[in-house]
Amino acid sequence: MLLNASLKRKVLGLDTGKVSAITSSYLPPEYYKGYCGQTTDIYALGATMHHLLTGRKPQPFKFSSIKEERNDISIAIDIIIANALDKKHTNRYQTALDMLQALAEIINTPKNMILIPAGSFWMGSNTGEENEKPVHKVTLDSYYIDKYPVTNAEFDKFIRESGYTGTGEWKKYYNKETKNHPVVAVNWFEAIAYAEWAGKRLPYETEWEKAARGNDMRKYPWGNKWEKSRCNTPDLNDPEIIKKRVDIYDGKGTTPVGSFPDGASPYGVMDMAGQVWEWCEDWYDENYYSKLGKACKNPTGPESGEYRVLRGGAWGNLSGACRCTCRSYSQKPDYINFNVGFRCVKDTESYSG
Structure with a gap:
């Protein structure tokens, strides 16, 4: 009272x-x-x-x-x-x-999504690559993010129910054994189409990084020490998980989503290191951080560009690419690779009005 x-x-x-x-x-x-x-x-x-x-x-x-x-x-x-x-x-x-x-x-958190509360976090790394500098403070409104990358079964349902065609490259890596694996070989436009159909959108680069590292500036989703048993990379040595890994190239490939609960981010988001590179909404600019200043709120990336941002590393990458602050990018938005997938976010609603 x-x-x-x-x-x-x-x-x-x-x-x-x-x-x-x-x-x-x-x-x-x-x-x-x-x-x-x-x-x-x-x-x-x-x-x-x-x-x-x-x-x-x-x-x-x-x-x-x-x-x-x-x-x-x-x-x-x-x-x-x-x-x-x-x-x-x-x-x-x-x-x-x-x-x-x-x-x-x-x-009101939607099924299989996780709430990332409103607030600030430190983005970037002063000890990483040049495109990760400088560290800067970012304040974001609350949002929901998919707990797992979008799976083959989920993308297949989208194709069947929406009538969307796309390139169809993803089908090469989809069979009854990979239903619960991340969908791969989808370009940025296909990821956007799925997100719109699902009533969601792709995450901005800031949203992806906050969901991956929280607000304590950790290096990996689980902490600051590399742990090869906590994500899907060439270092993986867990025989039980390796049995479930599909051979996409040279004996390496995706695993079922959620196979690494000990690799969850501070918020409980899974598979944010290794597994698949994930599309973001933003255009890529290697100098974007230096243009933001020391603090900013809800930045949405450069207004234009040639490439789109990719985050998280993949099953073929070593530890450096799996750092929360690592920034990569596509050749073009229509770029397709068997190690690229995505997950979605959703804006929160106002409940107090």
């Missing part, structure tokens, strides 16, 4: 200088400086949610990451609660409707 500032201070004992130990655990720092507003309520709600989800009474201003204590909690919930518990009230949700919007986005 939201109370006005004066009543709230009386109920909690702030006018008399007496605040119980139990109450103090749910009060933000600014409360002791005389400030009281919606962000104060949001902090108290965040503390209550933390208490309920961890089973531990909160200590004043000391809150652990819920995700670190409970693997069954999504990182999106963790981020929402962390925002509500930010010690600086200007960094929290500013109204109850803002927090309601964030919670509603989780509840």
Whole structure:
């Protein structure tokens, strides 16, 4: 329940200088400086949610990451609660409707998609290739991203139901054993056509990278150390997964999507390192980062160009191409290769209006 500032201070004992130990655990720092507003309520709600989800009474201003204590909690919930518990009230949700919007986005997540909450992350690498520099801060609105790359079976359904023809090259790599493998040999236009049919779109390069690395600047989706057992590359040495790998070239090829749960990104997105290169919406410009400045919001890439961005590395690439910040590009948007596929994103809706 939201109370006005004066009543709230009386109920909690702030006018008399007496605040119980139990109450103090749910009060933000600014409360002791005389400030009281919606962000104060949001902090108290965040503390209550933390208490309920961890089973531990909160200590004043000391809150652990819920995700670190409970693997069954999504990182999106963790981020929402962390925002509500930010010690600086200007960094929290500013109204109850803002927090309601964030919670509603989780509840309404489409099947086989993952919510990437609104917020900032650091994009690029100052130790990578020249086209990955400089590191810059990007703020994005929330969006959903496919948990897995689009599969052969999903693309086949699109072709059958839509009547779309395309080049048909992808059929060379589709059989009953590869139904749940990523579709390959589709060009950018075919990926766009599928996305539109599915009510989605291709991710911008910024959206792809945030979904892959989170906001801690990690090198690979799972962390900073190369782990050959966590993705589909020539280094793969898991005999059980190798049995399921199709031979596209020289004994290497795609594996069923989701074969590497330990290789998931911080948000739980699968197969973002190795497996297949993934089309992005953007035109490619090797100097684009330097044109953005130190911070930007919802950039959509260059206005024009010759090539389209590809991300993620593929089954034939080694670790360098599988870094979250690695940027590649097609020869042309109609480029087709047996190691190129895609996944889609979808914009969130407004639920608080």
